[in-house]
Every structure is written in structure tokens, then in C-alpha cells.
Amino acid sequence: AAGVIQSPRHLIKEKRETATLKCYPIPRHDTVYWYQQGPGQDPQFLISFYEKMQSDKGSIPDRFSAQQFSDYHSELNMSSLELGDSALYFCASSLGRVTEAFFGQGTRLTVV
């Protein structure tokens, strides 16, 4: 069965650069979530979208923005990168806002 696809899997950026992470949800899923996970930490909720509209907002820095496109894929844009942004970034998708969420393999972002 098709799963959540994230790209790229690994990304190395320098401080103050920008990065764009992409997420392709499971076909027919209309809800996308973004999470950030630091080393040894639990995933922290950043933002979610339902039917291309922002649904919920968590601890997402102002330097980050995200959107969900007409084909339901989502992109997380990160600007003015800081060393502390180095983490695993996960995308999850669900059918509707109340069903189980399935996670992608993640993007490992390293800021140097």
C-alpha cells in the first residue's frame, strides 16, 4: 500500500539558508501534519492542514511557513535556518481530521 512520501530524506544547509521539505500524503488523504523531532525527543507538532486550509498550529517558528496544495501535497518552508533547526521533520497524513495518522520516513535536516 502507498505510504506517505517525504523528500528529500536528508538535507544539509548552512546557517541563514532556506530549505523546503515536501510531503506527499497517502492517496485520498486530505489532512497533513508536520512534526519536528530533536535527538532523543518526542515529535513536536508544528502545523496541520485539512482540505488545503490550515487546521491547527503548534510550536512553529515564524521563520517557517507551510501550505497544502490542490493535489494535497504539502511543503514546509524554512528560512533563516539556525543550528537548532537541525532535527528530523516528519509529515503524517490522515483521511479526515479524526482518523489515524500515518507518518512518512522523515527528512533529516542538518544545519551547519
Add this chain to the structure above:
Amino acid sequence: GQQLNQSPQSMFIQEGEDVSMNCTSSSIFNTWLWYKQDPGEGPVLLIALYKAGELTSNGRLTAQFGITRKDSFLNISASIPSDVGIYFCAGRLNYGGATNKLIFGTGTLLAVQP
């Protein structure tokens, strides 16, 4: 903000033993999900719970949604080496409505000695 307290933080057991872990919260949740995460990989959904009191099994895994809606537990029976990993609970506050975020517990690291 909402917090999910997961315990124990870590467990080191022998193959064949049963395992139990739980999550508690000060908030009421309408959905509880249990995930397993291997290092550097995405969380994999194990069990989803949607009703207070619900008891659901998935092979050797059994999870329950607490009656108070503020807790959930996960049991693994007859553990095997491939059960090694970090187990997370996740709760969703609202059923429908304006919010749908999943809040994660602090995780339980499980190590299984063959």
C-alpha cells in the same frame, strides 16, 4: 500546554516476557494512538483507539482507552527481539472541530535481551 506523561521511560527485558506501558494526561482525549519508532525512521502506527473503555488487539499487542479518557495503556505479550524500539502514545484532543493535532507522549524505550 497539554502534556502526555508516558511510563516507564525505558524497559530492559528478556525475550518472552510481557511488557506494559501507559500514558496519562491532565486533559481528556478523544483518540489514542500507539506508535513504534525505530532510530531515524518515522513512527509506525500500531493501534488506534476511539472510544472510552475500548480494548483493541493487534497480534501480540493490546491497548486500552481509559474510561476517564485521560489515560491509555499498551501491552506486548511474549516479547521478541524485533520489538526493540521506542513506543509513543499520541492523543488527539478534539473529535472533529477546529483542532486535530496529535500530542505525543515522552516515549518508552524498549530493549529486549535474546
